[in-house]
Amino acid sequence: MKCNDGAAGSLATTRTACIAVGVFEDGVLSREAELLDASGAITSAVAAKDVSGKPGSSLLLRQVAGIEAERLLLVGLGHQHALSDAVFAKAIRTALRCFQQLSADEAILALPLASVEGRDAAWAIRHTAQAAHELAYRRDRLKSEPATQPDGVASVVLWHPPTDAAQAALAEGLATGEGTSLARELGDLPPNICSPTYLAERAGKLAADFHFELEVLDHAALAELKMNAYLAVADGSEASPAFFVLRHRGGTPGEAPVVLVGKGLTFDSGGLSIKPSAAMDEMKYDMAGAACVLGVFRAIGEMKLALNVVGIVAACENMPSGRATRPGDIVTSMNGLTIEVLNTDAEGRLVLCDALTYAERFEPAAVIDIATLTGACVVALGHHNSGLFTRTSPAHEHLAAALLAASKQSGDPVWRMPVEEPYFEQLKSEFADLANIGSPGGGAIVAAAFLERFTRKYTWAHLDVAGTAWKSGADKGATGRPVPLLARWLCNLAQERRQEKSA
Known part of the structure; x- marks a missing residue:
């Protein structure tokens, strides 16, 4: 084109x-x-x-x-x-x-x-x-x-006249299209092909094609880091977990990076709190957050974006077995908080909490996690808007406003949801620092409130894409969302940084 x-x-x-x-x-x-x-x-x-x-x-x-x-x-x-x-x-x-x-x-x-x-x-x-x-x-x-x-x-x-603005828009659109297609392809693959190690292999291909840095942490390294919440999910499966980090150093050396964290459940049976069999096949899409991170990196690579960006993917399966975590187990997360696992089907937050703690080491300008986290978000927002969750400090308000603007520009809609103190009360446990599920009501917000406990050292936003990452029915398949939203947001951020440097 x-x-x-x-x-x-x-x-x-x-x-x-x-x-x-x-x-x-x-x-x-x-x-x-x-x-x-x-x-x-x-x-x-x-x-x-x-x-x-x-x-x-x-x-x-x-x-x-x-x-x-x-x-x-x-x-x-x-x-x-x-x-x-x-x-x-x-x-x-x-x-x-x-x-x-x-x-x-x-x-x-x-x-x-x-x-x-x-x-x-x-x-x-x-x-x-x-x-x-x-x-x-x-x-x-x-x-x-x-x-x-x-x-x-x-x-x-x-x-249309090939002006600089038109050529830049065309390059961004083509790159975003490439990234969205990659996210769709990965999402649509069956779980016997798209395993955690397969995702790491595809990350390796991206790294080779676009000169990204890639680090893959094996089980021993994860255990040494005390990622016990993540491993509490991963160890129930015969498939090895894959925790990997992509780095794009397109910005000024030393400039704080943006970090994208993707939930990568390549299949989610629910674990011992097993899901109903109807539509369980669609749980191959529980890695849509990871697919999004890889898709965004494909777009970044195509555009050679002038930003420092880190992508973290925590991939594994959630399966029932003799090694699986039991309802009632208590695990100690990477940041030291203890978690009472009341439902093993609320596993995404266990995986993400350790990944979000790991993100601290990059001293990020902002962290955004992307996850098919809750059915409650689908109940609240349906299949049109993804859920956007942030705190309400000035820095978080700025991040939320930037994401909402990018949402409108990209046609990849999000709706902002609250993350407020009353919801934290629903996560109280008599036996641990917090439980992995709360009392009924506001499930998507309670899940975001859980993640918030692990993000207090940086500016953070959570995107719940459970209702928007794939379609069911006659047009069944992955959508690639929210790659367009995040690609646009990163382009806007790169432009802001250029303007700041030239001012």
Whole structure:
């Protein structure tokens, strides 16, 4: 995908397999469509109601007089003065799906990138690049005979001036798309392939491809660090745990890094507090936080982002066995707090608490953990918004505001939830410093409150993606979220750092 401002000629005289332009529901043509309507073919098609202009509608015309392109695709844009994010997204995907059905070297996307309400062209370019990756992703790679598909268009040209801002937006969109696709691929893999050690191997490939540093801690090292909460989960499985750290040193030497921590339960049976069998297969997605960290690092590597970033992944399985942790056991975490394990299916917080303690050694500017942590978050927010949890100090308010802004910019929505003192009361234990579950009510908040006890030496945010990391039903599969949110946030942060240094 690239930008082209028509320097080699006008849109009408450009030879290509297909040009996609927009038409509005009220019969108005987009500026790009007007440029190609010298013969009146588009006006005639609209007048004859061959194309309605409704979002998602399209009409493919061939050999249109007055233009050099082999085909002309008319794409519905809805009402002229109501080109929203959702309508634009539908139009882009309609055009790209049509391009997928062609077998050609090049096609041109000439939709009005600067006309979306409240958005600039950079936003539209980023979204278009990400959409191209989303539509190219395939879930049938493990089938013995994957469905055959047309070759598609080898290169898509965005009809927009290749300004520095446009090129930067395109690079970010393509990189984010690569990262999101990686997170989706890892999430969709079955747990007999995507084991903890497999995740570490994929981290090794990323490190080799993009010159990241990688450190993998074995069981002996974890035991020496006294990561007993993490190992209380991991030791119930025959699969070895994999705790690994990726480092990208793109910022100024000595500059405090951002740390991303991913929950990596490659399969969660619930342990001895075993889950119901219905939909247990979806517990392969309990490593979506880890997949997100690897996806974000893929995006960082593609963009060569000028930041210092650390990625921590704590991967393991949660399985029942003779070695599994029992309800009622008490474990001592890495930071010395004792935890009464009342439910072994609340294992994510046990894994994360030691990983969050480990993050202290990097003296971070901020730490964000990403986890499919609670079904309660799905009850509270459904499948549209991820849950965002932070404390309320000025530094935490700044971090929350930055993440909320990146959420709106990326189209990867989050909703802020409270982490307040009354919820800590629900974690009290008569026998240990805290319990791993609380009394009924506010389960997602109580889980965040548990994690908060291990994050008091730095600025921290928690993203609960239990409702957004994958879809069930006919469109089942990993979404790759919240890679777009975090990639955008990191890009914003890198820009802030550049501005501070140049001031």
